[in-house]
Amino acid sequence: MIDTAIRVGLVGVLAFACARIVLPFIFLLTWSAILAVMLYPLHLRLVPRLGNRESALLIGLTGVALMLGPMVILVTSLATSLYSLISSFQSQGVTMPQPPLWLDGAPLVGKKLTEIWSLVASNLPAALTKYGHLVSGPLAWFASFAGGLAIGELSFVVSFAIAAALIARGRDASEFARRTLERVTGSDARAMHLVQLTAATIRGVGLGVVGVALIQSLLLGVGFFVIGIQAAGPLTLIALLLGIMQVPLVLLTLPIVIYVFYSEVTQPAVLFLIWNIVVGLSDNVLRPLLIGRGLEVPMPIILIGVLGGMIVDGLLGIFVGPVLLAVSYVLLLEWLQQHPN
Template identity: 65%
Template sequence: MNPNLTTSERAPSLLRMLDAALQIGLVALLIFACSRIILPFTGILLWSVILAVMLYPLHQRLVARVGNRWSATLIGLVSVAMMLVPLVTVVTSLGYSILEFVSDLQDSSLTVPPPPAWLADLPLVGQKLTETWALVATNMPAALAKYGKMLSGIAASLASFAGGLAAGQLSFVLSFAVAAVLIAYGDSATEFARRLLERITGSKAQGPRLVEMTAATIRGVAVGVVGVAVIQSLLIGAGFFAIGLSSAGILTLVVLLFAIVQVPAVLVTLPVIAYVLATVATTPAIIFSIWTLIAGLSDNLLKPLMLGRGLEVPMPIIFIGVIGGMLADGLLGLFVGPVLLAVGYVLLKEWLRYDPVEDRPQADDSSP
């Protein structure tokens, strides 16, 4: 503050400062109050927005035929119906397998096959792993006495994860219903996002470009990466359930994780095929093997059809998003994580590339 100002001149300046402080405080209070209400639904809302952006082109095609509200309702009902049955089947099987493992571990009835011969040949850790595995396979009470604290921690984590699967399943299905509502107001939501980004960036040219870039990234990752992984894992999982594998839910989830991070599904399917060929009747085992091999290679056909062109998101970003999202938000985070991190990465790249001087309109040299 200028010390040369008189008292009468300082008063308006102090009032303006108080007004600004009051406005900032009220805005901060409003943001805090709203965040407390929205925070419990953050995961559902994020996945709903991703689904809405992903399904909006389909909505635009249907609007001309059935109207805005009927199109959104139809998309929501069909999406819930298509996802509910396989999701309930996989999650129920996964939860049952985890709870059965925890129960067998707690009452010392867990049976473990002997360690494979090649495990001892691994450098540094092979001998130790073989001894530990052999102890667990031959003397479970002694193994629990020796590794009880570590195993109890693992069992508690698995039980908690299994308990959260039901909530994650409900949230996942509810997201499709919320996405249908967002789709119905797609034009208004797009305009809001454009105005918000214009205000944040201070550039009218940047707003529409960032909205388009964000939508393209969401569709590219959600459809081309997550969508392909979901379809492939459901095809492979259908074979697991049809052949009657007790751990079909866990194996389907592992295939989904591998597919999202672009690891070949054959790393999971080949050992399963070998197990089925060794334990199941010849004809069903051969049919299962052919189906699983075809489903495992289906991503080679699906990716060219569904992967967004020009999508430049490094695979480590997708991998971190999958693992971090699952650790943070469970089942829902498995899908939200990679998409959200990919959007953040693309927007960060655009922000680093953006030069406000280059985008500033040039002055007319002919003006006096």
């Protein structure tokens, strides 16, 4: 018993030491593994023509090139808008119109909202003195989020490099996962089934949900930047969040289109409308191209994954959170369906 306790203690100390080293990079490594699983089928198609290492290198460089440009523009615009908003509050340079008349008659909170709105519109310093404690927390979080955007952008670049290395050792990684699950489950067939199920879930959610939302948000962002919308960066991020949560993008684009028709001449506004319609319908083409079949994951799982991932790890967590929760959910269902011996 003493020998067993010593062995278990040594293993526990070793695991704790390794966890302390890996923990700061856990989200980055997780996203790199997700990328590797999603891109591995493409790697298998390129291997006969390019070779194993050359194919992995090409995928990594292409991923960095495709992500770096749009991410730099998006992150820079978003950070600039957030810092501009915070600076405006701090310098008391925010102006607001008087509240609409119908707001005072709204049930329960109408009078209180009218009072706050009127005070902000007429005397911002007094409003900040009276209600500043209510917005200090969200403003601090936004400032921290904006400051972490550059780190998130760098993480995306590094994750593609790590994913390329994982892709090059894809067979070894798959075999390692299979052997680990075989020791846990006690069955080789069961372990292989779980590996295949995990890979299918990652590709289904990662490509069919996150991938489609990323492509659509970037296309919408192109339209926002071209038409000259000042808050193009934040609107692109909102489009990405709505797309991952499977919320119709028309809820975001319709008010923007109306604003563009109000503020721009007719021809650019019409072209902007056509562009938004094309992008909004593009998921009907993108989903069949990216995945052959999808796995049904409840919407609350995706929603919690997006919001929780964003709170925990910022920009990178938006992508990791829903995929990680979806895999956990599918594996939990698979375990519950098994009958104990």
